[in-house]
Amino acid sequence: MIEDTLEMAESPRPDTVKLNRRSFVQLLGTGLLITVTEGVTLGQGRRGGGGRSIAVAARIHINKDGTISVMTGKVEEGQGPRAQLSQAAAEELRVGVDRIRLIMSDTGLVPDDGITAGSRTTPSTVPAVRQGAATARKLLTDLAAKRWKVDPSTLTVSDGSIRNKAIDKTITYADLANSADVEEAFTQSVSSDIALTPVDEWKTMGTSVPRPNSRDIVTGAHKYPSDIVRPNMLYGKILRAPSYGATLESIDLSRAQAMKDVLVVRDGQFVGCAAPSAHTARLALEAVAATASWKTVPQVSSREVHAHLKRNSRGGRPRTKGSVEKAMSDSKKVLSETYEVAYVQHTPMEPRAAVAEWEDGKLTVWTGVDGPQRNQQSLASALGVPSDRVRVIVPDMGGGFGGKHTGEAAEEAARLARAFGRPVAVHWTRAEEFTWAYCRPAAVIECKGGLDAKGSIVAWDFASINPGGSAIDTPYSIPNTSILSAGSDSPLRQGSYRCLGATANNFAREAFMDELAAAAGADPLAFRLAHLENTRIRNVLEAVAKHFDWPRRRRQTTTDVGVGLACGTEKNSVVAACVQVRIDRRRARIKVEHVCEAFECGPIQNPANLLSQVQGCITMGLGPALHEQLQFADGKILNASFAGYLVPRFKDLPTLDIHLMNRTDIPSAGGGETPIIAIAPAIANAVFAATGKRVRSMPMEDALRRVV
């Protein structure tokens, strides 16, 4: 079962939201009154801007005090949209970024910008916000021109003021915010073809604006989903099955019912307790869990999972070019290898959390999910209420990495809150997050390549089972190719993870490219360049090789220290990395000492934030590359804690040498995912350079243990 492999991001379901004028203004503060025509569609529409447009008022609200509220359905989870979208609005409104108040991810207030995933904020939501802001600026300028009875083109706008040079007068946005004609004007649709500020004129975009609520983070004032408290709130705990697929046959609730201040409910397979403290709720749940009897079913274990995935490979037809079969048989050398990737968890620092509150048949939830509107729909359908009776609010949350598309905690909290008639918080434990959140798919990838007498690749056969089709196409110029993305029967619940299947597919492809280079007797860099026409990838690859001093470091390879490189492209951005590793053969340890990475995603909108994203991708990528894997047997996760599941820590941090390449002649792409895809294969190739042994499965320290 592939849940959600994507994506999602590009096809938001535009909602029809009727904004209640009074409540809206109450929430946004005084100033320009918002009147949105009933039934006006909120949302940025589909990718490419060809979709339905929204009223300016649904995106932009001019406040009396000169600040400007900007509404977006995107979610802040550390990847930086709060700064980036504030910059986008400020740029087009011609105001300082400190004037922008970004209102995010509240289905009661904001348009549907699609789920926060797939690196879509930069290419989709930034343009949508810019169009909204530019349209607002134009409407405000037109109104000023009308007042002064002049042509709008004679007016200039800066710092939120519209200036009429001819008569030496200015009027501010805040002045205009009081007028009824602005209210009327903002019911107009956002123009999708309005001119946006060219890159070389950016003042706010392109600069390192810090996250606007940083101070609240360092003082502890910010309230994450798990920090939300409502009056009279209880803490809830949910009964979990002892293993995947187990069904509850019987349970005795009386022990919990007898406990002071405890409420307990059973609805079929759903059993939950709530109490004024999490501690009491936990004790109550333990008491009833001890009485439960379960029917279990056999489950595949992690030891046999790759054989299982391969045996159950299904669906998908290879996409072919030329004739792979003939080219293979004509090849001078043919290589064939299989690569494997283990299941891993996202383990965001904040596990799933929600508070649910019912009032007059209406549900409000505060929770940490990537798609507030999507979660609103799924909650409505799970709870059997119309979606306009569900409001989902996502406070800036504690990480996601593709792992919070689903809203389990919100649904559980809503069920308990409905049963008990009081607000209920459900906070997943780390063990629950490891066990019951969906994980990144494991993969089996079979590669076959044929070289001609000159050492060029003439045939390429790539069959990828289970990880999904991201970055499955080879960027190299090869005349005969066959490329297959197949599904399988996943024993674990699986879904999106930072850059999806691109990490698995790029691992196999770039490691196999290294094997082909070795078979051809070629340098890995020269071999890639000889097959690479894509100038963007060439640029990052050549840049990284130069910064790393690839030829020198490669010559200095020893049996303990090796270097490797890899490159790739996904989500319209390009990456290349060189790494140096040190091998501890006795302990089968791989220490990544140095990573040099070049990344290009078009015009850089916020350099400091992009650097954080690239640093984060590289370091996060070390985990699944070296150590991380979910171990499971009999339907149980055997290492559902940070004790048994090793994520990167300070001691794992290599020297990072990162080069962000600013390319201004193409549109900006997102940068929070693709920088992860080069790290694992570069490590595998460096391990080979040092040891002469190929490690063909992630995590690689396990694989190394088997070969040294």
Add this chain to the structure above:
Amino acid sequence: MDARITLIVNGQKTTVVTDPERPLLEVLREDLGVTGPKYGCGEGRCGACTVLMDGQRALSCSTPVGSANDKEITTIEGLADGDRLHPVQQAFLDEGAIQCGYCTPGMILSAVALLEENPRPTDEQIVEWMNGNICRCNGYEKILNAVRRAASQVKEVKRS
């Protein structure tokens, strides 16, 4: 059996009557509304729940509240001096050492405890000390820079 426990949280003396086995973290968050310390793992392996107890670093998720009786607890909320941030908080802002920020309170308090004990840490000492704190955004590079920056400022303050 419930017990009467006195805590001095960010300078304020407060008494709770509760099961002394409850984690200090939950008492701070649920009973006292002090939500700066975060739940990350519940077994002291991630540092998100870090507080200072009588000036020493403590993992509040695995500290029974009974053992905190009469102790001075400092959480992230109690670190600034009015509007003036603690140098470590300021260093995190100056270095932009924040992604999702959920680990940040624990990171900052760990760094504060380090600099109290060792105002001139080497890089190796910083890494060794901070290794118990996990950042899943993997913002370790900027966090290290922030701790280095704070250390250099603390040194200056101590000299002057």
